[in-house]
Amino acid sequence: MAWTGLWMHRIAVSWLAWELTGSAFWVGVVAFCDLAPAVLVSPLAGAVADRADRVRMTMISQTVIGLNAALNATLVATGLMSIGTLLVLETVSGTAASFAQPARQSLMPGLVPRADLPAAVALNSLTFNVARFVGPALAAPIIAIAGVWPAIACNALAYLVATTTTPMLKITAEARRGHPATGSLFGEMIEGLTYAARHPGLGPILGFAAVSAILLRGVQEILPPFVERIFGRGAESLALLTASFGVGALIAGLAIAARGRIAGTTRLAVYGVLMLALATAGFAATGWFAFGIACAALMGAAGSVHGISVQTLAQNASDPSMRGRVLSTWGLITRACPALGALMLGASGEFFGLRWPTLIAVALSLLVVVWGVMRLGRIAEALEGPGIGASGR
Secondary structure (H helix, E strand, O other): HHHHHHHHHHHHHHHHHHHHHHHHHHHHHHHHHHHHHHEEEEHHHHHOOOEEEEEHHHHHHHHHHHHHHHHHHHHHHOOOOOOOHHHHHHHHHHHHHHHHHHHHHHHHOOOOOHHHHHHHHHHHHHHHHHHHHHHHHHHHHHHHHHOOOHHHHHHHHHHHHHHHHHHHHHOOOOHEEEEOOOOOHHHHHHHHHHHHHHOHHHHHHHHHHHHHHHHHHHHHHHHHHHHHHHOOOOHHHHHHHHHHHHHHHHHHHHHHHHOOOOHHHHHHHHHHHHHHHHHHHHHHHHHHHHHHHHHHHHHHHHHHHHHHHHHHHHHHHHHHHHHHHHHHHHHHOOOOOOOHHHHHHHHHHHHHOOHHHHHHHHHHHHHHHHHHHHHHHHHHHHOOOOOOOOOOO
């Protein structure tokens, strides 16, 4: 439910930024403020998640997100919202989300047996992408009929429900609580970053994911300018495109969940980016909305394959005492890198239009894919072996 509210919020805030400014650059800045706090916060949040009560940490973070959404909705409803205030509120929300992500995802090994972890990660992503479909489908008519603020208010309500139901989870004590503090929080943060960077599999796959996200994910963060400038459409079409991303991701997530094994996951992570690049090129190159929807669905599917695969590998290969910090690094990549890509794409779009900067980014991403394919065997060997995480490799 929280993720449904989140996607309603994202659609509403993105459209609000476009209404307030009419600028692709400012839409990109709003996305940046929501996602970029992960650069500073995620490593620290991962260290906290590895030494704190992760259920409590999740609840506190979700409470902040819900209260922030309630304030956002109130300001819009009373006509007091400005672009500056919106940037501040999205920064607060993004900071809280950066704490929630490693705490929540670190709980997963305590919910299912290790053998079921790939399917659990896939189903977690599946839930997120169902919300990615349902949220925009609900938000579009609400925005069209009642305006932006009710859609944002739904997010506040959704997070209230999520927070009050979190204690109902049955989680093993080992997964719920991190290890006792062994040093300073800053020292443990640096230790986690060093561990991920030096790992023969985690370092390359996370680096690959980061560069790919900067080059390709920005499109999905600043859809309103694409909808209006390239396709000549309005808020309803924005919701339809966002839902198309969700449908594609949902189908791909079901396939990954049914697959249920680690072997071959690294290959999926790399070739998922290739599919994402090709679909993004088709989306940016066309002015035909129906084809754009098809490309959006393929982009959602490819992004889901890549994201589920990398997260599964990170869960499998991480030492349990480092899991929160490794997953916080993954959270940094999924939030900060698309934010940087959105900012770069929005800024370049003001001068060169949206199409050519996107196609140039696609071309660069293909070079990244070539790099990944050339190192595929070595990365897979370090990430897919049985019991790697348990052994602390």
